[in-house]
Amino acid sequence: ALVNSPFMVLKLIIVWTIVQLIEGKLITPNIVGTSLKIHPITIIFVLLTAGSLFGVAGVVLGIPGYAVIKVLVSHMFKLFKRRYNRFEENEANRYKI
Numbered sequence: 001a002l003v004n005s006p007f008m009v010l011k012l013i014i015v016w017t018i019v020q021l022i023e024g025k026l027i028t029p030n031i032v033g034t035s036l037k038i039h040p041i042t043i044i045f046v047l048l049t050a051g052s053l054f055g056v057a058g059v060v061l062g063i064p065g066y067a068v069i070k071v072l073v074s075h076m077f078k079l080f081k082r083r084y085n086r087f088e089e090n091e092a093n094r095y096k097i
Contacts, residue, residue, distance in 0.1 A: 036067050 029040035050062030
């Protein structure tokens with residue numbers, strides 16, 4: 001394309017950049033968010049934070065790490081709630097499991 005028309009290369013770069021921005025900022029966070037039940041803004045925040053702290057490895061491992069931590073914390077909260085069960089306002093439901 002560069003030999004035939006330099007303007008065609010410019011159009012290619014512009015279209016490629018727009019497609020990459022849309023895919024990276026909108027499509028991927030929505031797909032990953034719905035499959036892992038994580039809000040898209042949370043995914044973007046995790047990617048930015050992990051990327052700034054750990055670089056490329058943080059970007060690659062940020063979402064799986066967040067998903068593992070989310071599952072562990074929710075499981076620990078359920079165990080805590082089962083053991084202490086003081087989050088129910090209604091006395092009749094307090095000791096139901």
